[in-house]
Amino acid sequence: MTKYIDGKEIAVKIKTQVKNHIDQLEKKPRFAVIQVGSQSASEVYVRNKIKACKEVGIETVYAHLDEGISEQSLLGLVEGFNQSSDFHGILVQLPLPKHISIEPVIEAIDPLKDVDGFHPLNVGRLTVKSTTPYLHPCTPWGIVHILDTVFPKKNQESGLRAKRIVVIGQSLIVGRPLSIMLQNEGATVTMCDKFTHHLYDHLRNADIIITATGVPGLIDRDMVKKINNPNLTIVDAGITKVDGKIVGDTNKDVYDLLETVTPVPGGVGPVTIAFLIRNILKAFCIQNNLPVPVIK
Ligand code: GUN
Numbered sequence: 001m002t003k004y005i006d007g008k009e010i011a012v013k014i015k016t017q018v019k020n021h022i023d024q025l026e027k028k029p030r031f032a033v034i035q036v037g038s039q040s041a042s043e044v045y046v047r048n049k050i051k052a053c054k055e056v057g058i059e060t061v062y063a064h065l066d067e068g069i070s071e072q073s074l075l076g077l078v079e080g081f082n083q084s085s086d087f088h089g090i091l092v093q094l095p096l097p098k099h100i101s102i103e104p105v106i107e108a109i110d111p112l113k114d115v116d117g118f119h120p121l122n123v124g125r126l127t128v129k130s131t132t133p134y135l136h137p138c139t140p141w142g143i144v145h146i147l148d149t150v151f152p153k154k155n156q157e158s159g160l161r162a163k164r165i166v167v168i169g170q171s172l173i174v175g176r177p178l179s180i181m182l183q184n185e186g187a188t189v190t191m192c193d194k195f196t197h198h199l200y201d202h203l204r205n206a207d208i209i210i211t212a213t214g215v216p217g218l219i220d221r222d223m224v225k226k227i228n229n230p231n232l233t234i235v236d237a238g239i240t241k242v243d244g245k246i247v248g249d250t251n252k253d254v255y256d257l258l259e260t261v262t263p264v265p266g267g268v269g270p271v272t273i274a275f276l277i278r279n280i281l282k283a284f285c286i287q288n289n290l291p292v293p294v295i296k
Helices: 007-023 040-056 071-083 102-108 120-127 138-150 175-184 199-203 221-227 252-257 268-287
Strands: 030-036 059-065 089-092 164-168 188-192 208-211 233-236 240-242 245-247 260-262
Touching: 007 040, 007 138, 007 268, 030 040, 030 071, 040 059, 040 268, 059 071, 071 089, 071 102, 089 268, 120 175, 138 175, 138 233, 138 268, 164 175, 164 199, 175 188, 188 199, 199 221, 221 252
Parallel strands: 030 059, 030 089, 164 188, 164 208, 208 233, 233 260
Antiparallel strands: 240 245
16 A cells, blocks of 8 residues: 655644744744745745745745846845844745846855755755754755655664665756755665656666656656566655646656655645745754754
């Protein structure tokens, strides 16, 4: 029987713990979320982030900017939030309009307030397994948390140690940082992308497949039948709207061939938002020299 990971249940557990910590704080964390333009997917993501913040007692300022705003004006706004000690987390929703380069915008965010974990300092600290507290990227952090529940620690050793994990999708938001986090857990990681030739050749020996390409049907029943591993886990972080419905990279008729799967919707998505909330609390604690709460 396939085990379905309930992302909403995991998210509620995380958010409840975060809320309990925030309830005990005198001063509450504040979060600035910036959206440029009105891309429909971004509107939904931003709305869900703001809603989750409200649920746990994080105050949010939502700066919804005109599509035509200049890069300079956007950088100026980010700098204002950097300078204000009233704000502990800053997020610029991606994608940005074509006339704005992502790199200077991400680099403009104070790394201590970079709750997306995209700033090169945070990515670098992740890569060198820094002992200095830093902010993790939310989707990869959530995925590793999900996998930790499926493959729990044994004698203090990560349950992912030596697992053969194939990550499909080399994005800066998910695939790349995730590959580093998995290596930090001792996993044997293979990186593929939606362009990879003969994908099956790379998947045939996998214990775990994590896909984040936004290509519906990339993983289909024929492929998984050929892989022929009754213990296979698939974590699907792909999100695409098809005929008004949200679908992942994995066809749903694959699910019954798997040991464990994160369904779309209701798998990785809610967990990602919970880990953003967790990061905002973490950023608040780091900035205020408070111990970072242990959340399970
Ligand atoms: N667009 C899609 N996912 C994300 C995310 O995790 N962070 C930001 N800033 N933009 C996104």
